[in-house]
Amino acid sequence: MSKSEVTGAGSKQEAQARLLPQRSCVGCRQVRDKRQLIRLVRLGNGEVEVDVTGKKSGRGAYLCPRPNCWQEGLKKDRLGRALHTSLTKEKRQRLLEYGQSLADEKITGAAS
Numbered sequence: 001m002s003k004s005e006v007t008g009a010g011s012k013q014e015a016q017a018r019l020l021p022q023r024s025c026v027g028c029r030q031v032r033d034k035r036q037l038i039r040l041v042r043l044g045n046g047e048v049e050v051d052v053t054g055k056k057s058g059r060g061a062y063l064c065p066r067p068n069c070w071q072e073g074l075k076k077d078r079l080g081r082a083l084h085t086s087l088t089k090e091k092r093q094r095l096l097e098y099g100q101s102l103a104d105e106k107i108t109g110a111a112s
């Protein structure tokens, strides 16, 4: 088998339990591995968006991939405070919808 076709996606090094950076969710305040959280970033122009790559520069805040946390974080505007910005009602609504959509995608047989 040739190993020359590695695309760089998904290397299997997770067996090495390395110390991962930890962050706390602005919704439930639980501290989790950074990789288990979704990063939101405040861009230079004050816009806040979901940073799916986790690599955008700007002030970041984290939320669990659970609708509850997005509701907590957005309705009490903890997210805005964490990012030192003010989120418009419209923006919060859009992020809430994003949080809801995370629940939809999770219907893959998780018995919880």
Ligand SMILES: [Zn+2]
Binding pocket: 025, 026, 027, 028, 029, 030, 063, 064, 066, 069
């Ligand atoms: Zn949370």
